[in-house]
Amino acid sequence: MYLALKEIRHEKLRYGLIISMIVLIAYLIFILTGLAFGLAGENSQAVDSWHAKSIVLNKDSNVSLTQSVITTDQAKDAKLSSKEAVIGSTPVVAKHKGKEKVSASFIGAKKSQFIINDLKISAGRKARGNHEVVVDQKFKDDGYKLGDKVTLNSFNDQYQIVGFTKNAKLNVAPVIYGTIPSWKHLRAMEGVPVVGSAIVSKNAKYHAKDGHLKTYSISYFISKLPGYSAENTTFGFMIGFLMIISLIIIAVFLYILTMQALPIYAVLRAQGIPARTLVSTITSQSLILMVAGLVIGAVLTAATASVIPIGVPMSFNLPVLTWISIGLLIMGFIGSAIPAQKIATVDPVKVIGG
């Protein structure tokens, strides 16, 4: 550690450049991870807020909430306890004169069941009638306020915003919570014997007891949300590649620096300095560089997060970022393995001669 710190302090420019490269990589990884989590969150925020374990959909719906319809007949044997809730879902476009149109997901639910019961209201109150809705905070950000009356799709009916709720997005669209009759109206299914789009349950092993219905785990359901898996896989690959790039950078730089300093290490070995002391110097250097890069990268990320516009979906998950940082440290450690091996096997005789 002594030699490692002394060399870094002496060769400020050289090591500063390496650290700056690690800073950029760490910053990029942190921002990408924030975006990945932000986007993933906007896909599943609403579902996550329900704390459900399973969801029952029509088996022919291709695990799509908006394509699924559960008829009264199919639901007749389904026992609904306090852990189950029926929902109806449909995409809508909300409009209010003088304001931007908002593409949203309408979720109709019964106010006696847990989805509405457990709904956390950040402003206003819960809906009481068929023409009242609670909407995601995004509407507030877009200039909507309590008491505004919106129309949905091409219908003339007006729905009054009576409450706002946070973190209610489904497939990136803000959610409008209303009633099942409103959902039926929006789907033009009034008078049709349907109960909703799905039954969500807090019980992982819930079964609706009908051959036309199928139970899926919530995690599987989320993974089948349009674009969700592709998005996450893309981000995963980008983060993975960046980690490999960081390994290569640290390995290449340390290798070059080590090769330049090999005669010094050879003389130190000749003077009886144990190989483990010199190997620990290179591994310490690698870890110091990585830690410095990660800390500066984290500070830059925090600074970016504080000024980034609200509309950019970014979410920082501390445990995940900690694991990524540990992963980068391990990459740095692996990156120092080749130069460390060079030092461990350096032959002083080749430098001294003979």
Next chain:
Amino acid sequence: MSVIELNNINKYFGSGVSKVHVLHDINFSADRGELILVVGPSGSGKSTFLTIAGGLQTPTSGEVSVEGKSMAKLSTAQRDKLRLNQIGFVLQSYSLVPYLKVKEQFDFVNKVKRQGNLNQAELKELLVQLGIENLTNKFPGELSGGQTQRVAIARALFANPDIVLADEPTAALDSARVAEVGKLFKELAKTRDKAVVVVTHDVRLMEFADKTYQIMDGKMTQATNKQPAK
């Protein structure tokens, strides 16, 4: 008992038709308080002799012993320890860590070898003796060739070894500096009771040596043209 002895040392490099007999039946010993010069032209086997004496490589046959203890029986780690504790190396170049100030060169030795080094008073005395007491805050790159060599000698002596092995310590120095280093080695051998073995092709050092050996084509002989020691 001699502090270091080399008995019937032979060293071969290569094999088959390219086999080279580098050292032939070398017998050598050095006592405390002696400055011994091993002179010879390039390729004569001087450096091979030095690296074998310092335990950096093993002879093909023969035995090297330090304070009566055979090196052949030592593991690599034990040889590292022997070099750290009992042998000080002064090399032609790279002797100093370039990013450590002069005083930090000694701090580093203290961190690796925690006992048996010179204490602060002894180190100061040594630095004064070498005339480098005002250079402690300088990096090796800020020193002249002569200053660098004197710091390297101080670095080697700081660990308080029994033997100092020096490889071409005057290669980059002018005649005045050569005489200075020669006197210094002789004085250090006497006052600090070390066996100082200098391997060189610089015959200007011969006048300071207690004994001079010559290596020619791997064969060592006592030099006949040794000038009387001053």
